[in-house]
Amino acid sequence: MSDVASSEDHDFSLRARDNQARLAARLRPHYDFIVCGAGASGSVLARRLAENPAVKVLLLEAGGSDEAEAVLDPALWPTNLGSERDWGFTAEPNPHLNGRQLPLSMGRGLGGGSSINVMVWARGHRSDWDFFASEAGDAAWGYENVLDIYRRIENWQGIPDPQFRGTGGPVWVQPAADPSPIACAMLDAASEIGIPTFEHPNGRMMEGKGGAAISDMLVRDGRRHSLYRAYLRPWLDRPNLTVLTGALVRRVVFEGRRATGVEYIRDGQVTIIGASAEVVLSLGAIQTPKVLMHSGIGDREELGRVGIALRHHLPGVGRNFQDHVSFGCTWDYAAPIAPRNNGSEATLYWKSRPDLDAPDLLFCQVEFPVPSDRTAMRGVPEHGWTMFAGLAQPISRGRLRLQGSDPLAPIAVDANFLSDPGDVTTARACIELCRALGNAQAFRPFVRGEAMPGALKGEALDTYIRDAAVTYWHQSCTAKMGRDDMSVVDGTLKVYGVEGLRVADGSIMPRVTTGNTQAPCAIIGERAAAMIRQSHGL
Template identity: 75%
Template sequence: MTIQADMDDHAPEPGGRESRRGPTDEPKPAYDFIVCGAGASGSVIARRLAENPDIQVLLIEAGSSDASETVLDPASWPLNLGSERDWGFQAQPNPHLNGRSLSMSMGKGLGGGSSINVMVWARGHRRDWDFFAAEAGDPAWGYDNVLDIYRRIENWQGKPDPEYRGSSGPVWVQPASEPSPVAHAMLDAAREIGIPTYEHPNGRMMEGAGGAALSDMLVRDGRRHSLYRAYVQPWSDRPNLTVLTETTVLRVVLEGKRATGVEVLRAGQVVTIGARAEVVLSLGAIQSPKVLMHSGIGDEAELGRYGIPVVQHLPGVGQNLQDHVSFGCTWEYSEPIAPCNSGSEATLYWKSRPELDAPDLLFCQVEFPVPSDRTAARGVPQHGWTMFAGLAQPASRGRLRLQSADPLSPLMIDANMMSDPADVATARACVELCRELGNAKAFRPFVRAEVMPGEVKGAALDDYIRDAAVTYWHQSCTAKMGRDAMSVVDASLKVYGIDGLRVADGSIMPRVTTGNTQAPCAIIGERAAELLRTAHAA
């Protein structure tokens, strides 16, 4: 089978060719490639494979269409949380968060997380990608090669910067449009306390100590430009690309140690669909490990608890769970200021300790109050803004565990946030820097008072941190790429010990990237597609 790319990276112009064929009603018995999950990685893979008209590609999505105003209107993203577009995962009560159980939202529908997130495009730090390359033993995962991919896939709408930005790719990226005065105040406050600012956050800023900038966003003509809409929608009229919605992948079908298809639940019926070449799991950091385990791939003791026959013992499946944990600090406006765009337009990365070689703190300014379930009781202003400040490189690690042999039964998610004492120390520095920013002179024209946490120290500050902690919804790393005993996939994203099966999504990250995970997942998708094309070329 020859898989050669008919590369067409140019994004369609507004009013140009759009999809003329919606998701298919009935699948064929078999396809060349089955891509499971139409999110940030799966959408990329399906499109790139389908660029060859001689192969048949199936893209499976558990959720439904993205044709909803709550998806397409950038300001409406919070309305998707807890809706039918959200998997609604819930972590176990965590003693390190004063017994709280966090909601861990993940996108369910065409576009996955890229259809319900805050649309931030953050590439990660140079150190992240060089770490990936070292763990994988493959320089193609390193920063220099990844930067080339970013330039190739972007259609950058800001000031030209050919060293770092591309202008002819499918991903429409633009700076926050006509941002709020408080977004500019954040950049002024950063400069006031000695943090450099940049014209955009995806170049030199993320090669060194960090800095502050207006956010890059996936918004086009005032509408969300998800990675599904960037990659798949302009290609979905092609006869060799089939998109199935409302179809849940239950397990990978294995013949011996080779993947030959998937078993899915569709319209109440369990159906098996064959894959002539390969199956790719791009279901995200919760569902991809879950499908692996229900397919007999995982820790033999874990599978044995529920009588699942072991096909391949891989103890790292479901381990190494990471996420960015955040602690909201809130100020009251002196006069109401309406949120602009998505309501999050400025971002900052910085170091908790000067000796670090890369940022370990992540800040996103949110133009409305964002309390946790616990800190809401402290009183939330009717009009205010939040510094959504968190740990970019957390030391704590969680895990996923089965609760049943039934593929439809939810996993137990032990997020284990803030369990490592190093995270508590970093969180203190994070909140202190957050307060220094928010109380800087630059904000005084807009702010009446700091609402929370206020001047708290010692045990009271630690208690605030544990009460305020929430997730950035950047769950990752649960089927990591690497070469040690806990690795699940190799540098080619092949599942160890299984032929014809790869994982390509945020779960393969050896560690969570420094920043929002949408853009790195697009890179994972591009790398996976390239690896598949190379492997199956004549």
């Protein structure tokens, strides 16, 4: 960054900070819109609504600032896990994982997951968006329209590809710069075993059977460029957008069946603030259904069990929990190779069976060892790399359960990973493909050998799968969009049975997208904003 640009950014930072301090000190009793959660979807939505200067927007975020080196330095992303920027959720003990409890990290702070994640930009597969459209009964959720949105919002820095990539949008997307030789070796290994490679992973590759490519990431000038930084931060000097950090939303407030505001706690003080137009929950796949349930929206029996008065019976709230599950396979370097960029520069999507129409396996190469709590006991090389690979389309479904009527009480997450035998079958194929890749000729100059799992078969392989399973931190689908009895929101993201309330985050996905969920959550924010503007004539 040039000295002039640096000076301008410093001046903007001061102006934005002073503006937000004034707005926070003079909170209004009512805003037109209250957006709850400044994550990947909420940052997009709040910015798009505030682009109309006549609209007053309040954005409530439980966490704090993103001004931390652990956030802004791409290489330091693992240090955010378990920090104050992580909600620190933990799944219930899972008999299908040999009794293990998995940590389920989720971003808490400006940017949400986009401020603590691996910065990968993965749009999802054509089939994901066409499935969304069929579930919603609205072609605007389909792939062709979503592709148009992606082109509009991207500022693509790779080889020009106007059919698939855009260059004028707020989201700075670039291929991993000067990738590690180990990342290039992964593409060569893919070619060796018959998997096609592509110039980038967000075009033709995700319209068919998959392939391998150097990852796209949200890094600009060597710094994380989160969706908060792309969308929201440039708007913090505006008088009509108030961003209140440290504000934990407890419940939505209603008059009859209409949402009229929210109740939140900040600095130990509980406050109710009004929304004259709409409230939008963008709190993520654990907090959004939790707030819905504490607002009286959910399964009748579930709410009654903990003594919450029912406002509207929606049995799907907190159900349909999905996440990508990984089974790390690790190789020992012949000589140390330092990670570059975010330490995860190559990606691959492929099919576990040739008869499938779309990829059901997700591979992210990680340029250092990533064991689970159990597989670490097998011995981890001091220097090595991991094929962080797993289920792109899991069959297993989990659910969330309240543990009391207090909104501050933790919620129980029964992730239920690998409960469906079909997921174990797919996991076996996943590990087989991992080993074929990692043991290919392309890696021979770089590795001493395979550290784990080795040539396991039968029960020994299944035990490894259950011991190795960890999450990609792509929690989703717990307030799904659709038209059946288990749907929570309709195709316009309005919550069924009430008025003035929508959901816009990864919880609305009918199924988890094929790949990292950050980019799809940006689309959810864009779609929500467009539909809200249309609904209110903005």
